[in-house]
Amino acid sequence: MLTITATLRCQGGHEDVLRDALLDVARHVAAHEPDTIGFFVSQDLADPCIFTTYERFADQAAMDRHNTSAALARCFATISPILDGDVVLLTGTELSAKT
Template identity: 70%
Template sequence: MITITAVITAAPGSEGVMRDALLKVADHVAANEPETVGFFVSQDLADPCRFTTYERFADEAAMHRHNGSAAVAAFFAVAEPILAGKVVLVTAAEISAKGA
């Protein structure tokens, strides 16, 4: 399993726009990406401008399809102007997971 963890911080006052943009990606993934095994979006309790995504892909090809999708491109078109700093990305091989 390939994973991506992203930490995304919106400029103050833009957190609602960022939240909506992330949820649009999540909706797209649910409807169109069966090989994206999980796509989780979280909003920080202490700092509502900070979001984390945790993305699980069946393989690298699925990750590349997701990252190259129109939904991800549309997200970055909305997100880039309202980012407060760089997006922190960690791409990894999952070594353990608890099943739902």
């Protein structure tokens, strides 16, 4: 199982925009990406400007389809102007999971 963990920070006052854009991607994943095994979105309790996604993919092809999807492109077109710093991406191989 391949994974991506992404951490995104938006400028203060734009939390709703970032949250809505990430949830739009989550809805797209649920409806159109059967080989994306999981797509989780979290908002930090201490700093609501920080969001994290945890994404689980059946294989490299599934990850590539997700990363080149129109939904993700729309998300980044929306959020790029409100990001505070770079998106931090960690790509890995999942070693353990409780499902």
